[in-house]
Structure formats: C-alpha cells, structure tokens
Amino acid sequence: MIQRIATVAVYVEDQQKAKQFWTEKVGLKVVAEHPMGPNAFWLEVAPKGAQTALVIYPKAMMKDSNERKPSIVFECDDVLATYEAMKAKGVEFLGEPQQMQWGTFVQFKDEDGNEFVLKG
Numbered sequence: 001m002i003q004r005i006a007t008v009a010v011y012v013e014d015q016q017k018a019k020q021f022w023t024e025k026v027g028l029k030v031v032a033e034h035p036m037g038p039n040a041f042w043l044e045v046a047p048k049g050a051q052t053a054l055v056i057y058p059k060a061m062m063k064d065s066n067e068r069k070p071s072i073v074f075e076c077d078d079v080l081a082t083y084e085a086m087k088a089k090g091v092e093f094l095g096e097p098q099q100m101q102w103g104t105f106v107q108f109k110d111e112d113g114n115e116f117v118l119k120g
Contacts, residue, residue, distance in 0.1 A: 007044060008072055009055045011065040012112045015043055018056045021111050025089040028054070037061070047074075072116050079104040079120035086118075 012018040022028045022045045031053050032044040040061055046053035054072070059065035076082045083097050083106050094107040094115065105119040 005052045007053050007055045009057045009068070010072070010110070010112075010114055011057050011059045011062060011068050012110070012114075013059055015041060015056055015058055017111060019043060019045070021091075022054065022056065025091050026086060069114065073105075073119050074116060076118055076120050079106060079118050082118055082120075 010018070019030065023030060027047075028045040029048055030043070031046050032042060034042045036042045040058045043056040044053035045056060062068065079097055083093065086108065087093060092109045094109065097104050097106040097118075103120050105117055107115055107117050109115055
C-alpha cells in the first residue's frame with residue numbers, strides 16, 4: 001500500500017538559483033543534495049518536519065521538461081502572514097489572497113515561471 005507522497009518534481013533552468021528561491025524566499029529547508037552528473041544535483045527541499053519534499057530538477061536532464069508542469073498546493077496555518085512574509089522577500093504573486101468557503105488561497109510563481117498555490 002502507498003504510505004505517503006515522497007517527492008514532487010519542479011523543473012528549473014538553474015538549480016542554485018532555485019535553491020536560493022525556495023530556501024531564502026519561501027523558507028523551505030534543504031533535506032537532500034547529492035551529485036547527479038556534471039553541474040547537476042539531486043536536490044530536495046521541504047518545510048521543516050515534512051514527509052514530502054520538492055525535487056528541484058534540472059530541465060537540461062529532461063528532454064520533455066517544457067511539457068512538464070507542477071501542480072502543487074502548499075498548506076499553511078496563516079495564509080495572510082505567509083503571503084506577506086514571502087512578498088516581502090520578493091516572491092511574485094499572481095494576485096491578492098482570496099477567501100473562499102473552503103479557505104483562503106493565493107497563487108505565486110517561482111523564478112522559472114512555475115505557478116504554485118498557498119492555501120489555508
């Protein structure tokens with residue numbers, strides 16, 4: 001039986017730039033970083049204590065990387081506080097947080113143009 005989701009891949013042009021984005025701007029931690037060939041690493045980032053991580057994967061190693069798009073929702077206790085903290089660090093949001101019957105959400109982009117959702 002499947003017990004948990006281990007990783008979700010996000011395809012990027014520059015792993016080091018993406019690492020900086022996810023750690024310094026979003027606040028995730030590096031949980032794995034292993035050499036994977038010339039100028040590439042197996043790089044995983046995750047919230048502290050999480051069981052699931054993002055794999056920051058180099059597009060250069062995937063022939064069809066432009067067709068692969070992440071669809072990832074990050075859950076947080078306080079969407080508005082998280083939004084303000086990330087925005088202050090330079091994260092680009094696609095709008096203001098929106099209140100729905102099921103909670104609050106807002107979309108943001110990484111530096112490769114991938115879109116993600118914060119939800120609470």
